[in-house]
Amino acid sequence: MSLILQLISIITALLFAYIFYLETIKTDSQKTADTFGMKVEDLKQKSLNNSFKNQGVYNLLIALGLLYAAFVTSNQVEISRLIHFYILGVAAYGGLTVNPSILAKQGGLSILFLILSFVL
Structure with a gap:
């Protein structure tokens, strides 16, 4: 896999580890509330x-799956693509059902x- 990918x-x-931190460790913090547009x-x-x-x-x-694909497996690009397609699908669903900005915020890096991955 190329260095850029x-x-x-x-x-x-x-990004996803940070979301984990907000949702699981700092669940009812002001930062989490602000990030997700909710009330504490x-x-x-x-x-x-x-x-x-x-x-x-x-x-x-x-x-963890992305890190595994980037550093451990021999099929780095294929496994990374699979996970990024999954992220894109979830982000698209969130964009349609919750807030359109979710597609860019959660799926932007996966789109890139x-x-x-198909060009390089």
């Missing part, structure tokens, strides 16, 4: 708090990776 995957992994009081509700933590673990596993 590897860097994009690493940056994407860091809402994030303190048990069911929403648990859902956020669950979603955070999902995001951490995506980050996918385009470059």
